Amino acid sequence: MxxxxxxxxxxxxxxxxxxxxxxxxxxxxxxxxxxxxxxxxxxxxxxxxxxxxxxxxxxxxxxxxxxxxxxxxxxxxxxxxxxxxxxxxxxxxxxxxxxxxxxxxxxxxxxxxxxxxxxxxxxxxxxxxxxxxxxxxxxxxxxxPYFKSEAHVSTKPTVLYATTFTKGITSAPVLVDTITKLVKEKPWNWRLTFHPKLDDQTVLDKYRKLADEHENVTFIDNVSTEDFQQADVMLCDSSSIILEFMLFNKPVVTYRNTKPGSHLLNTQNINEVENALEVAFTRPKELMKEVEAYSLFHEAHRDxxxxxxxxxxxxxxxxxxxxxxxxxxxxxxxxxxxxxxxxxxx
Known part of the structure; x- marks a missing residue:
């Protein structure tokens, strides 16, 4: 039975x-x-x-x-x-x-x-x-599925932006203008996803509008393995989704992370975000070593x-x-x- x-x-x-x-x-x-x-x-x-x-x-x-x-x-x-x-x-x-x-x-x-x-x-x-x-x-x-899927090579530099919902920690209200500027000025694709508990509709509408008005922006309701594959770099704050992205051996830029460390390119000021993303795209050797060690500590099994x-x-x-x-x-x-x-x- x-x-x-x-x-x-x-x-x-x-x-x-x-x-x-x-x-x-x-x-x-x-x-x-x-x-x-x-x-x-x-x-x-x-x-x-x-x-x-x-x-x-x-x-x-x-x-x-x-x-x-x-x-x-x-x-x-x-x-x-x-x-x-x-x-x-x-x-x-x-x-x-x-x-x-x-x-x-x-x-x-x-x-x-x-x-x-x-x-x-x-x-x-x-x-x-x-x-x-x-x-x-x-x-x-x-x-x-992350460890069973084939590697994806981006045809254009791509940023996956994800946030936590926790008030006082989420970067969504703070970074909307910065992301809007980068969408217009940089030759990058953007994929935007938000925690389902994030309930600031005014902020979410601004990001949805950004996706509606720009071909290089995609709004994602539920992030998938494919979304992780298609991005080269993640921009985040203090969400555990950081770990998921790092399992693909990819770098993460954070804004005011509450537990910063050598595995992250953490920023304290919105004016630092653009440069940190530029650095992340180069995949610095020492940073990537830290990414691997940090992700293994949290997810031990890769089979x-x-x-x-x-x-x-x-x-x-x-x-x-x-x-x-x-x-x-x-x-x-x-x-x-x-x-x-x-x-x-x-």
Whole structure:
């Protein structure tokens, strides 16, 4: 009998995280379906299965439910598996990693599939402390296609501009005039993408207008492997998308990054951005060495088998640890709020 899995989907960034995993599940002859939370757009294709209601998920009775956000419904059947929506780059400038959102234990997940040393070490410490979940270093499901895809050579210098949504950190409102100037003056292509939680419509409309009026600008709703391939350089602030781009062995220019380092060409002033991009296009040797070391620290596995390791980890948990760990905290108030939001009391 085939195993069944569910993808718990809250935001559009979940689709490229889950789809490589879906491919690996199907390759094993198993089944998978999607549950999409209210408010999240349905971007499924015709061959992808959706479970419309909570009762549908219960009836589907999966072996495991994957979550890439901070929350998953505790009352759903199956092993709750955290696969993350980014890397732990500590974009808010945390000096204590245990205070970072990436490492916050909220009591929802049975197992965490970490990406590399930067996340595994801390989660292993938390595993020993709480004894309510297990940690497996598998690598991130989203990046498997990065290591299976063919290299792309740009015909024209191309910049991928991406931002975080965090107020006070996002560069989107600050760099719009600078990017507009460079679009008009430089012989570069631009690809623009923004975090789905960025809700400043006035700023987003300015970038959309830029794409509408200039042939060398493309506005991207959901960044893909192809978008990373087609860019030579990334311009960013403090988003974990920096790490994804570096996995293609490409340089990143940042504006006021909260954790600057030798792996970045970081700028503090908008007047420095143009020159930093010019330097990045030359791919300085020492910079590229730092890029490789930094990316390996966060994503240790480059064989394109992260999804297979995640499924193997689920099997190991199911056989060796399910029902044998300490019980999770009751979290009665959080659980009540979740059920009340859904009006689901079964």
């Amino acid at each position: 085939p195993k069944r899995y569910v993808f718990f989907t809250s935001l559009p960034y979940a689709y490229p995280i889950y789809r490589p995993l879906q491919e690996a599940i199907r390759a094993k002859g198993d089944e998978v379906a999607w549950y999409i939370e209210e408010g999240c757009p349905n971007l499924l294709t015709k061959d992808e299965v959706i479970l419309e209601t909570i009762d549908d998920v219960v009836q589907y009775n999966p072996l495991a439910i994957f979550g890439c956000g901070n929350t998953i419904y505790h009352f759903l059947p199956g092993i709750k598996v955290a696969v993350f929506h980014g890397y732990p780059i500590l974009k808010r400038g945390e000096t204590d990693v245990l205070r970072a959102s990436h490492f916050r234990i909220r009591g929802w997940f049975d197992m965490y599939c970490t990406q590399g040393p930067s996340s595994t070490e801390t989660f292993k410490l938390l595993e020993s402390k709480h004894e309510t979940f297990k940690v497996y270093e598998t690598g991130w499901s989203k990046v498997d 394109g088998r992260n999804c297979e390791r995640i499924l193997e980890a689920v099997d190991d948990f199911n056989i060796n640890h399910r029902g044998r760990l300490k019980p999770k905290p009751l979290n009665l108030w959080r659980k009540f709020r979740l059920r009340n939001r859904l009006k689901y009391w079964k």
